[in-house]
Amino acid sequence: MSTGAEAGRPAQEILPLSGVKVVDLSQIGAGPYGTSMLGDLGADVIKVEPLNGDSFRYVDNAYAPGESAYFFGVNRSKRSMALNLKDPAGYEVLMRLVREADVFVVAFRPDAIERMGVDYETLRAVNPRLVYAAITAFGEDGPRAHQPGMDILAQALSGMMGVTGEVGGGPVKVGVPIADFVGSFFLGFGVCAALRLRDQTGVGDKIMINLLDGQIAAFANYITAYDKTRVKFRPLGGGHPQLVPYQPFLGSDDRYFILACLNDHFWEKLVPYLNQFDDFSDPRYATNTDRIAHRDELCGRLQDLFSTQPASYWLEGLEATGVPCSPIHRMEEALEDPQVMHNQSVVELEHPRFGAYKVPNNPIRFLHAATGPRGYAPGLGEHTDEILAEYGLSAEQIQSLRDRGIVNSTFAREPA
Numbered sequence: 137m138s139t140g141a142e143a144g145r146p147a148q149e150i151l152p153l154s155g156v157k158v159v160d161l162s163q164i165g166a167g168p169y170g171t172s173m174l175g176d177l178g179a180d181v182i183k184v185e186p187l188n189g190d191s192f193r194y195v196d197n198a199y200a201p202g203e204s205a206y207f208f209g210v211n212r213s214k215r216s217m218a219l220n221l222k223d224p225a226g227y228e229v230l231m232r233l234v235r236e237a238d239v240f241v242v243a244f245r246p247d248a249i250e251r252m253g254v255d256y257e258t259l260r261a262v263n264p265r266l267v268y269a270a271i272t273a274f275g276e277d278g279p280r281a282h283q284p285g286m287d288i289l290a291q292a293l294s295g296m297m298g299v300t301g302e303v304g305g306g307p308v309k310v311g312v313p314i315a316d317f318v319g320s321f322f323l324g325f326g327v328c329a330a331l332r333l334r335d336q337t338g339v340g341d342k343i344m345i346n347l348l349d350g351q352i353a354a355f356a357n358y359i360t361a362y363d364k365t366r367v368k369f370r371p372l373g374g375g376h377p378q379l380v381p382y383q384p385f386l387g388s389d390d391r392y393f394i395l396a397c398l399n400d401h402f403w404e405k406l407v408p409y410l411n412q413f414d415d416f417s418d419p420r421y422a423t424n425t426d427r428i429a430h431r432d433e434l435c436g437r438l439q440d441l442f443s444t445q446p447a448s449y450w451l452e453g454l455e456a457t458g459v460p461c462s463p464i465h466r467m468e469e470a471l472e473d474p475q476v477m478h479n480q481s482v483v484e485l486e487h488p489r490f491g492a493y494k495v496p497n498n499p500i501r502f503l504h505a506a507t508g509p510r511g512y513a514p515g516l517g518e519h520t521d522e523i524l525a526e527y528g529l530s531a532e533q534i535q536s537l538r539d540r541g542i543v544n545s546t547f548a549r550e551p552a
Contacts, residue, residue: 151178151505156331158182159233160214161254162243163190165287165316166347167271168210170323171241175213176498177324177507182233182523183216187544189516199490202516202546211513212485212495217524218517218544221252226542230254232527234262239327243271247282256342267330269343271319276344287347290315294351299358301371308371318350375435380427384464385439387447395438395450396460400424409457413441487512517545 156179160171168183168190175181183190190207198205220226234240242254249255249270256268270276273285274293291297291309301308326343334340352359358369361378374394375383384392397403400423410416414437421427421434442450447463454461463469470476483497498508520543524534537543 149506151507152502153177153179153328156180156238157233157236158239158241158327159184159230159237160241162241162271164192164243165210165313166319166345167241167243167323168192168207169317170271170320170327171214172210172212172509173320173324173498173500174239174327175511176509177500178505179239181214182519183211183214183514184221184230184233185216185218185516187218187220187517187541189218189546193516203490208487208493208513209495212509213511214514215519215523216514216517217520218546219520220542221254223540223542225537225540227253229524229527229529229537229542231262233523234259234266236527237263237266238331239267239269241269241271241323241327245272245282245284246276260340260342264339265334266340267327267334267343268340269323269327269330269345271323272344272346274348275346280348285347287313287315290347290351294348295355296351299369299371299377302373303371303375305371314354315347315351318354319345319347322350322353375431378428379424380431381435381438383435385442385450387445387450388443389446389448391447392464393447393451394460394462394464395454396462397424397427398460402459403427405457406454406459409453409459410438410441483509485509485512489515515546517543520545 153174156174158171158174158179158181160167160181160183162168162171163185171179171181171183189202190211192210193202193204193207195206196204199208219229221230240254240259242249244252256270259266259268272281273290274280274283280293288309291314292307294315296314297307297309300310322345323343326345330341330343357378361367362369369377373383374392379396379398382396382398384394386392395406397406403421403424407416407421416437419426420430427434451461451463465473471482476482479497481497481499482494484492484494486492493512495509500507521534524537524543525531529537534543
């Protein structure tokens with residue numbers, strides 16, 4: 137296995153999920169990224185792939201055909217086994233893994249899960265202590281349960297795209313696959329909670345996560361407000377429907393920056409600074425509720441002021457005042473930000489064929505346990521033989537499975 141030793145830390149270090157075995161059948165984004173983070177925390181994650189691999193190995197050819205940057209980005213800290221689950225012998229190999237697993241992760245439509253024989257009831261009979269995590273797009277039942285689903289559809293159905301974009305403009309997808317990755321975070325949260333529950337009860341449980349619910353959950357501060365007021369939320373560009381001023385402004389150098397008055401306290405600190413340039417002491421701006429009512433007028437006046445000097449000029453003054461503010465980075469600029477670099481928000485992994493590549497660090501940090509990415513994204517079936525041997529198969533049995541097309545490995549440590 138790709139261990140912490142390769143990432144510069146001791147191979148035998150005790151991590152929060154040390155000893156937890158995860159069998160991961162998920163593909164694409166939500167499941168793979170979630171299980172990667174479980175691997176970052178010390179779990180032994182076995183990614184069980186079809187013989188031709190996770191389909192997102194082929195979504196781009198950034199490293200080589202079948203070696204996509206997307207796949208590399210969301211599949212660290214795990215091992216890969218290539219297995220033909222359509223063959224009874226392949227299914228029996230999977231059951232060997234399930235019998236000793238702590239966690240099983242799957243991300244297919246409910247009908248496919250039943251057809252494959254990897255539904256909860258079947259696997260619970262094999263291993264009552266198993267924590268079973270199912271990720272779907274819309275839920276396991278209901279009118280959309282059997283429809284194809286993906287990140288952009290969850291963003292669309294949830295209303296996320298309906299509140300994202302410029303004023304008066306069309307709906308805009310969040311720039312990253314936010315529905316997938318919110319699902320990833322809920323997966324890790326749910327698995328850790330389920331393992332704790334198993335500690336108390338002695339038996340596993342089923343976790344059900346769907347992308348649609350994850351996006352609805354992100355409206356925690358909107359749904360309650362809408363229920364109370366019936367005021368509809370619409371796109372405000374970079375603005376906030378419940379806070380003013382809390383949005384981007386443009387300096388004279390065509391650089392954007394954020395001014396964010398989270399509450400009236402910050403507005404009170406801001407006004408003396410603004411009054412050096414123009415009078416902003418109007419009592420109609422005194423409270424956030426007042427400022428929302430006069431959003432267009434106030435933000436228009438602020439933009440007129442800010443357009444007279446470069447963004448850096450205003451940021452220097454605002455920072456000195458103690459009012460929340462920030463430059464707006466493009467991603468490549470964010471990677472060079474001093475705070476991002478100080479936080480080690482991005483780390484480097486070493487691939488035996490393609491050399492060093494960067495991935496986001498795990499944002500969950502422990503004071504004493506050195507958690508974080510601990511191994512490159514595995515090649516297709518790279519660990520097949522190793523895993524089979526660990527689960528009691530002899531060299532002859534492994535070779536027989538290979539000869540019969542039940543398992544394979546296309547991984548080579550040196551470029552062809």
